Every structure is written in structure tokens, then in C-alpha cells.
Amino acid sequence: MRGSVNSAPQAAIAVPTGWGRWWTELSILVRIQFATIRNSWVWIIVMATLIPMTTIIFMRFFITDPSYENIVQILAGNLLFGIIVMGLNGLGQEISFQKHQEHFTFYASLPISKINFVLANMIRGLMSTVPSFVILLFLGQWMFDVRLHVTPALPLVALLCLTSVVGVGIILGFWSPSHQLTNILCQALMMLITFLSPVMVTADQLPTVVQWISYALPTTYAADAMRQVLLHGWTTGVMLDCLVMLAFSVLSLFIVGKLVSWRVNR
Amino acid sequence: MSHYVFEAQEISQLYKKGKTSKLANDNISLGIERGEILGVLGPNGAGKSTLIKQLVGQLKPTSGRVLYEGGEVYAQSRRVASEVAYFSQDPHVLSDLLVMEALVFTARLRGMDARSAKREAEALLGLFEMSELAGKKLSRISGGQKRMVGIGTALIGHSPVLILDEPTNELDPKKRRLVWNLIEEHNRQGATILLVTHNVLEAEQVVDRVAVINHGKLLAMDAVAKLKQRVDQRLRFEIGTAMGQREAAERELAAWGIVQEGGENRIRLLVEKHRAAALLEMIIARTDLPIEEYSVLPPSLEDVYFHIDREAEKGEVVHERVG
Numbered sequence: 345m346r347g348s349v350n351s352a353p354q355a356a357i358a359v360p361t362g363w364g365r366w367w368t369e370l371s372i373l374v375r376i377q378f379a380t381i382r383n384s385w386v387w388i389i390v391m392a393t394l395i396p397m398t399t400i401i402f403m404r405f406f407i408t409d410p411s412y413e414n415i416v417q418i419l420a421g422n423l424l425f426g427i428i429v430m431g432l433n434g435l436g437q438e439i440s441f442q443k444h445q446e447h448f449t450f451y452a453s454l455p456i457s458k459i460n461f462v463l464a465n466m467i468r469g470l471m472s473t474v475p476s477f478v479i480l481l482f483l484g485q486w487m488f489d490v491r492l493h494v495t496p497a498l499p500l501v502a503l504l505c506l507t508s509v510v511g512v513g514i515i516l517g518f519w520s521p522s523h524q525l526t527n528i529l530c531q532a533l534m535m536l537i538t539f540l541s542p543v544m545v546t547a548d549q550l551p552t553v554v555q556w557i558s559y560a561l562p563t564t565y566a567a568d569a570m571r572q573v574l575l576h577g578w579t580t581g582v583m584l585d586c587l588v589m590l591a592f593s594v595l596s597l598f599i600v601g602k603l604v605s606w607r608v609n610r
Numbered sequence: 611m612s613h614y615v616f617e618a619q620e621i622s623q624l625y626k627k628g629k630t631s632k633l634a635n636d637n638i639s640l641g642i643e644r645g646e647i648l649g650v651l652g653p654n655g656a657g658k659s660t661l662i663k664q665l666v667g668q669l670k671p672t673s674g675r676v677l678y679e680g681g682e683v684y685a686q687s688r689r690v691a692s693e694v695a696y697f698s699q700d701p702h703v704l705s706d707l708l709v710m711e712a713l714v715f716t717a718r719l720r721g722m723d724a725r726s727a728k729r730e731a732e733a734l735l736g737l738f739e740m741s742e743l744a745g746k747k748l749s750r751i752s753g754g755q756k757r758m759v760g761i762g763t764a765l766i767g768h769s770p771v772l773i774l775d776e777p778t779n780e781l782d783p784k785k786r787r788l789v790w791n792l793i794e795e796h797n798r799q800g801a802t803i804l805l806v807t808h809n810v811l812e813a814e815q816v817v818d819r820v821a822v823i824n825h826g827k828l829l830a831m832d833a834v835a836k837l838k839q840r841v842d843q844r845l846r847f848e849i850g851t852a853m854g855q856r857e858a859a860e861r862e863l864a865a866w867g868i869v870q871e872g873g874e875n876r877i878r879l880l881v882e883k884h885r886a887a888a889l890l891e892m893i894i895a896r897t898d899l900p901i902e903e904y905s906v907l908p909p910s911l912e913d914v915y916f917h918i919d920r921e922a923e924k925g926e927v928v929h930e931r932v933g
């Protein structure tokens with residue numbers, strides 16, 4: 345034996361704590377995540393923009409004489425749908441992919457926090473969602489020839505929309521028994537949540553039973569907040585919706601923190 | 611402070627898939643002593659990787675306990691991640707990064723400051739003779755170069771415990787020698803090292819103790835010298851046969867000792883010392899045997915490994931011990 349049995353072990357680097365460490369950890373994890381898309385980000389934005397843009401174009405040509413409220417409903421629904429696609433479907437699939445590619449083996453062998461790993465994935469998702477969100481916002485106004493309230497409250501509402509819906513995607517991604525199953529579940533759940541809440545239509549257009557179900561889904565408050573903020577800017581109603589979305593976000597983070605184990609396979 | 615850095619106590623791992631189940635680990639108990647290099651040897655599918663994942667806390671055993679520095683490994687996963695550098699076989703996660711980024715980012719996540727991380731990454735790349743690849747993507751370099759970067763990510767940050775899973779696979783002889791030297795150097799500086807490898811002959815030069823695993827069971831665990839005592843009454847005959855005549859030669863030689871895996875046109879025969887002279891005489895006298903060359907050597911760790919595996923296959927009593 346070359347190292348003595350009784351000698352003290354080589355000292356590990358004391359991993360710093362506090363905000364500085366948190367920031368270092370997050371920024372490096374984001375850079376690792378960004379590396380996966382740095383050569384293909386244009387295509388990712390195109391793909392993220394394609395579905396909502398096609399829907400907007402489709403509605404522009406097939407809905408005759410829509411009212412201002414109808415136009416805002418269409419645009420807000422499609423903007424929110426883009427966020428749901430990324431937050432629930434995209435994040436769930438991405439985390440599942442990383443799990444089955446054994447990326448967790450690398451991450452779990454380093455002193456990093458699970459929440460920072462999730463945040464890094466969300467920020468990577470935002471890198472493609474934000475440009476498509478902005479493109480849709482301006483393209484929609486131009487196509488329907490309307491002026492929306494683009495205020496500083498809009499990014500806050502969009503961010504809360506995202507954080508309130510990501511929880512399910514994250515849990516599905518970490519749980520993922522197989523990548524194929526997670527793909528199917530994420531897509532099915534995304535469509536279910538979207539159509540069980542007034543994302544594409546107004547609440548009064550939904551059947552009564554679905555209306556009751558919709559109160560339990562964060563997308564209901566996200567859709568209302570998005571619509572109201574585009575129609576009127578920051579109002580008390582938007583603030584209340586934001587508080588409910590904040591509660592959903594905190595609950596999601598709590599559940600992810602408590603239930604999801606990424607270091608240990610049981 | 612516990613005598614052991616890691617200790618596995620009667621751990622088993624049962625994988626269930628539908629109605630079928632597979633016992634990947636079967637009641638394994640072992641301890642890794644502070645400051646030692648422990649080699650874990652075994653064929654593919656023996657249960658080595660499962661054991662490692664259990665030790666580092668990434669897989670919870672179906673039964674049994676894993677301790678790190680005397681405490682449950684799962685209760686201190688962040689501490690284990692801070693102190694144990696684990697090199698898994700293929701770090702896919704890094705393949706989109708540049709070589710320098712992979713090293714620096716890993717060091718930074720281990721707690722090094724930016725300047726030290728960069729300095730150490732440059733030093734490692736210099737040592738690996740890969741400085742010119744610093745700005746290349748990992749996915750664009752060769753398998754061997756990628757493996758060197760992976761080893762670099764385990765070595766950077768000077769963790770007190772290193773776990774290396776097949777570190778020398780895909781490497782050329784020069785790089786393999788470099789990796790073994792680096793492993794020895796880190797051990798001299800006080801690091802405890804767990805080494806999983808197929809490369810028994812090279813591992814013999816660096817390991818203090820060896821654990822032999824097959825079919826999920828710990829077949830033997832002891833110092834290399836002590837394990838060799840099991841076969842020290844034998845000599846190894848390395849025999850080269852004429853092209854395509856391996857089986858014919860093997861039939862003639864099987865009665866003289868234990869035939870081990872030797873490769874195409876090669877036979878490795880473990881023979882009792884008192885029969886070696888007679889075998890030599892027979893080989894010289896029998897000109898009809900399709901033998902082209904032969905040499906007689908003392909047994910190596912590889913012979914010990916084959917011997918233990920063979921004993922286990924025959925169902926003979928195997929030695930199991932903790933520590």
C-alpha cells in the first residue's frame with residue numbers, strides 16, 4: 345500500500361456555499377445545457393415557433409371578422425401553448441432523455457443541487473421559447489392588425505406561466521421508466537391539460553364539468569393572466585392569477601424537492 | 611474514524627422486469643481501506659458496475675447497507691459527491707462541450723476557483739499531450755482521447771477518493787502507462803482508489819488488493835501476493851500453436867493441467883510444478899504436436915483470476931471476507 349492506512353485522507357476541496365456558489369453552479373450547468381443546442385439553436389427556435397405560428401395563420405384565414413377579444417384569445421392561447429409545450433412536454437422529455445443517456449451518473453457524482461439542475465434545463469428551454477414567444481407576439485399583431493398591451497408585466501406573467509406548469513414535466517422526466525413511455529405521457533398530458541382548461545377557448549365555451557376541473561389546473565390561471573395582461577396590462581385580476589400561479593410553482597418545487605430522487609435509483 | 615472509506619455489508623441487488631428477475635449482486639460484503647488501491651476484477655456482466663453504483667450511492671441495494679466513512683451513504687449523498695470522484699465508462703453528458711470546457715466545468719462544480727481550474731486543466735492536457743485539442747468538441751475527437759478527458763475529469767480537483775471504471779479501455783500502450791502512473795501518483799498523495807478493470811495484467815502493477823467478482827458474487831478478496839499463493843505451486847505454459855490447430859493441441863495438453871483462455875492459436879496452461887519438467891520433455895519429444903513455440907512463466911494475477919473463476923464454476927468453496 346503506497347498511502348499509509350493511518351494517514352489522513354487527501355483533503356477534499358471545501359465546496360463553497362452561499363449565493364456565490366449557487367450562481368457559479370447554475371451558470372456552469374446552464375453552459376453545459378446550452379452546449380447541447382449551440383449548433384442547432386436556429387432549428388430549435390423554428391420548431392418551437394412552427395406549431396403556434398401555423399395555428400395563428402390557420403385561424404387568421406378561417407375565422408371571419410374576429411372581435412378584438414377573440415384575437416387576443418387566439419394570440420394568448422397560442423403564446424401560452426408554446427410555453428406549455430416547452431415547460432411540460434419539452435422539459436419532461438429532455439430530463440427523461442438525460443436520465444436514459446446516463447447523464448445523471450455524471451451530475452449525481454458532483455456536489456450540485458437538483459433544483460439548479462432543473463433551473464438550468466428550464467433556462468435552456470427558455471432560450472428557444474423566448475424567441476418564439478416574441479416572434480409570435482409581433483407576427484400575431486401584424487397578421488391580425490391589432491395592438492396588444494406589451495408591458496413589463498408580460499415577461500413576469502410568462503415566467504409564472506412556465507414555472508406553474510413545469511412541475512409535472514419535471515416529475516415525469518425524473519420518474520421515466522423508459523424514454524418512449526415518457527414521450528407518450530408528456531404529449532398526452534400536455535394535450536389533456538391544454539384542452540381541460542380555457543387555453544384555446546374561453547371558460548364559458550367549456551362544458552360545466554370541464555370548467556370545474558379547470559379550476560384545479562395552473563393553465564386556467566395562466567391563460568386568464570395572459571389574456572388579461574395582453575388586453576389591459578397589469579390589473580388586480582392579473583395579480584390574483586399570478587399569486588395562484590406562484591402557489592402552483594412553490595408547490596411544484598416542494599414536490600420535486602421532496603419526492604424526486606436523482607442521485608439514487610431505488 | 612472508520613478503518614474503511616467504503617464498506618458494503620451483505621448487499622444484494624435484485625432487478626425485476628415484468629415477471630423475470632435477475633440477481634445482479636448476491637450478498638456482497640467488502641471494505642475499502644483508506645489509502646489503498648483496490649482492484650475489482652470480473653468479466654462483463656459480473657456485477658462490477660452495479661457494485662460501484664451502490665457504493666457511490668447511485669443505486670440503493672435491495673438488501674444490505676453501504677457505509678461511507680462509517681455513515682449510511684444515502685444519508686450523506688452530497689458529502690460523497692464532494693469527496694468521491696467517479697469516472698464512469700462513457701461520460702455522454704460532456705460530448706457537446708469543448709475539451710477545455712469539460713475539464714474546467716467539472717473542476718468548478720467540484721468547488722475549484724476559476725483560475726485554479728483553468729491552470730489544472732491546462733496542466734492535465736499538457737500531460738496527456740492533448741493541449742492542441744483544448745478547443746475541440748468532445749464528440750469530434752477519438753474514443754481514446756475522449757477517455758483521457760474523462761479520466762481528466764475524475765482526476766481534476768484532487769478528490770480524496772477516486773472510483774475509476776475501466777479507465778484504460780481504448781487507450782494505446784503509452785497512454786495506458788500514463789494513466790497507471792497517474793493513478794499511482796494520486797495514491798501516493800493519499801487518495802483511496804477503487805479500480806474496475808478487465809486489464810488484469812496491467813492492474814497487477816498498481817493494485818494493493820483485489821476483489822474478484824462473477825455472477826454477482828464476491829469470489830475472493832485479498833492482497834495480490836496472498837491470492838497468488840493459491841496458484842504458487844503451479845507454472846504457466848504459454849503455448850503458440852500452428853494456424854487452426856489450437857483445438858487439436860488443447861486436446862493433447864488438457865490432461866496436464868488447467869487450460870485457460872488463451873486466444874486464437876494460443877493456449878495458456880496452468881501446470882503443477884512437479885509435472886512441468888515432464889510436460890516440457892513431452893513437448894520436445896512429440897514432434898507431431900502442432901506446437902510452434904512455448905514459454906514457461908510464474909503465475910500472474912490473471913492466472914489467479916482464472917483459477918478463482920474456475921473454482922467457482924465448479925462450485926468449490928470460495929473464500930469470502932470483509933476487508
